Amino acid sequence: MAPELGIFALILAFILSLSQAFFGLTGAWRGKPVWMAVARPAVTGQFVFVVMAFSCLVYSFVNNDFSVLYVARNSNSQLPLFYKVAALWGAHEGSLLLWILILSIWSVAVAAFSRALPLTFSSRVLGVMGLISAGFMLFTLWTSSPFLRLIPAAQDGADLNPVLQDFALAIHPPMLYTGYVGFSVAFAFACAAMLEGRLDQNWAKWTRPWTIFAWLFQTIGIALGSWWAYYELGWGGWWFWDPVENASFMPWLAGTALIHSLSVTEKRGIFKSWTLLLAIFAFSLSLVGTFLVRSGVLVSVHSFATDPTRGLYILAFLVLTIGGSLTLYAWRAPKLYAAGGFELFSREFFLLVNNVILAAVAALVLWGTLSPLVYELLGVGKISVGPPVFAVMFLVPMLPLMVFMAIGMHSAWRRGKLTATAKPLWWLAGAAVLLSASIQGLVFGELHWLGLIGFSFGFWIIFSALLEPLRRLRQKQTLTAALLGMCIAHLGVGMFAIGASGVESYKIEKDVSLKPGGSFRIAGYDFKFLSAANVRGPNYDAVQAEVQVTRGGKAVTLLEPQKRHFWVQQTSNSKAAISVNWARDLFVAMGDPLGDNAWSMRIQYKPLVRYIWLGAIVMALGGLIAATDRRYRVKVPAAAQRLATPPDPNAELGSA
Amino acid sequence: MWKFLLPFAAFVALVVLFAFGLNPSRDIHALPSPLIGKPAPEFALTDVLDPSRVVSNATLKGQVYVLNVWGTWCVACRQEHEALLAIAQQHVVPIIGLDYMDEREKAKQWLTQLGNPYNAVAFDTDGRTAIDWGVYGAPETYLVDGKGRVIFKFITPMTAEVWQHEFLPRIAAARREGA
Secondary structure, eight states, X not given: OHHHHHHHHHHHHHHHHHHHHHHHHHHXXXXXXXXXXXXXXXXXXXXXXXXXXXXXXXHHHHTTOTTBHHHHHHOOTTSOHHHHHHGGGSSHHHHHHHHHHHHHHHHHHHHHHTTTSOHHHHHHHHHHHXXXXXXXXXXXXXXXXXXXXOSSOOSSOOOOOGGGOSHXXXXXXXXXXXXXXXXXXXXXXXXXXXXXXXXXXXXXHHHHXXXXXXHHHHHHHHHHHHHHHHHHSSSOOSOOOOHHHHHHHHHHHHHHHHHHHHHHHHHHSOOHHHHHHHHHHHHHHHHHHHHHHHHXXXXXXXXXXXXXXXXXXXXXXXXXXXXXXXXXXXXXXXXXXXXXXXXXXXXXXXXHHHHHHHHHHHHHHHHHHHHHHHHHHTTSOOOOOOHHHHHHHHHHHHHHHHHHHHHHTTBOSSOSSBOGXXXXXXXXXXXXXXXXXXXXXXXXXXXXXXXXXXXXXXXXHHHHHHHHHHHHHHTTOOOOHHHHHHHHHHHHXXXXXXXXXXXXXXXXXXXXXXXXXXXXXXXXXXXXXXXXXXEEOSSEEEEEEEEEEEETTEXXXXXXXEEEEETTTTEEEEEOEEEEXXXXXXXXXXXXXXXXXXEEEEEEEEETTHHHHHHHHHHHHHHHHHHTOGGGTSOOOHHHHSOOOOXXXXXXXXXX | OGGGGHHHXXXXXXXXXXXXXXXXXXXXXXXXXXXXXXXXXXXXXXXXXXXXXXXXXXXXTTSOEEEEEEOTTOHHHHHHHHHHHHHHHTTSSOEEEXXXXXXXXXXXXXXXXXXXXXXXXXXXXXXXXXXXTXXXXXXXXXXXXXTSBEEEEEESOOOHHHIIIIIHHHHHHHHHXXX
């Protein structure tokens, strides 16, 4: 019964999202308040039915209903309850339903918090979001229903892929999708502004908190994915430049650029068309990512099972949404031109540089991801673009970006002169280099150019980010949430730079063969393989090794890596054991038995690796603080709330 | 204002690319080998099990044979090992192993523990022979006909089905042609 109810609820939600789109958009176009008034209740209704559909699928998973094909393929009666729920988004169909649920949550939030906005504008925003919802629901119903029955029912399910049976990966998709889908809000705001033919500073003020929220969820989602790959795939790498990782990274880059560009549009009323374009790009890149992951166009370890109809559908959807919004852009953006320049070394200048670099990096990553396809299309042959190429494409633009970041925090709007707080920057730069060199010499015992550059920039950015908050605290001045958030987010970037360059410069990875009693030394730590024993988990058997780690004879920790064999899928998977402290990770993963009780083991020393993810969390925290700034909560003056008749498109243009 | 049309134009190019990517006749796993139809590169290497013996494909001229590239470091090779053992039992063609970028002791241990499906295993320490053959990774399996030409290349682990459907018909055809 549950799956049929689920389908029915999803069909109702689809119809409601169509009416949300129709009444929201045409109502605003024709200036009919009664039509526009339909959009909000339609959002609420859509949300209720999507929740119902989602709950039906959760119910089928929790109750082991193996007469549902999707449940039979992705779950098993032995699977722990937590993973039964997480298995819902373990494959294509269910993860689409998750996407739809998150989109409807964002829609409800927009409907609830947009009452202060002009009615035509909020109706258009909800209308555009309705179109996107309808597109995804039709996709699910038509090509990818998770509610199909399996007759006769399976005795038991085929189980969730063992590598997905993990906490970080269970919560990674909801976080990442919240980010991906959240960019649809900025996208809808941009489309609504273009449809209205009017874009003022208030628009940027309304759009910015939504964009920051989407961005911070995506930041955390990407960090979780990286953390998962680090310990679960057993390789100890933290970023692989895999097409699917790139698909999540490109919208993040565009979103980061958008947040910065929005602040210029909000303060100065310039960069309007560029901001619009970034809002379109951030969501478009999310959609392109969806296409790449689900169409089978590129080879990736993360790809979902593919089906050409699905690829074709998403491509058609891309053409309609991205093509449509870019057409609208080509038509309307020229009219939104705002006069107003800026001086060299003003805040606007630094933010423009930030935008250009971030957009260039996003374009390079897109090129790197798609170039195998381009080469194949041109008949040049098959190529694959490896991590070294991406690393160079990423690093080269990042270095100037960090310099501009450290200085730009102390620039002023309009004036091409740095603030007084910037004075200590220059000697702080020297201090950062000295500090980095001495850490390298004293702690790691060797100078490494990448480490030196990364540490120096990292420390410099951290010092620079602390300057203004410290000055204000000392002088007992107020510190706005926006300023504090910006400084904290940039501090996170500094931490990330230190972590990433530290681990890449000083990591040690060894594959060794050890017998019980044997030991191996890296970075001053002795890893002694004591014994291996069989243990049993809820749905797997495992061999667990005891590895005693000592340093200079003193016990450090006991690591217990496992090699798990999952009963249902008959696959093995290595569960690494990691000892963590503030300075380094010690990492042991079991390989294969080599006979005679010997095991191959991968032993790694990863200095500072935690600062990569900690940096990302601090960035997200900074975003959260900035989004709570008072100015985003102040109500729009009542005058703006009056119901606007369709405005003369030219009257309001460039009103900033 | 043509510059505002630029993003749209770029997007059109992207759509063309994606439409090409969706072409159902395109096989993303196919890595065409420039070697197909060309003479198999010759090699003379030491035997993994006995360094004093030489393994060379020159002695196999006139015979259809299979060259299987593997290494003890390669997880997928372990996966295909069972299938190779079963195929060796059929005694259809000689199977020559090319142990690629490996350590001799580990390889010996592998063959004694897991069984040896090969008629002989050439030990390619520096991977130079593998480069001659255009090996991308392990495991890869090549089929060479009686005239010494490479007629088929298969990437990813060998299975009974692949042997049945891809190799046996080609072996039969090569023999008919050679006869």
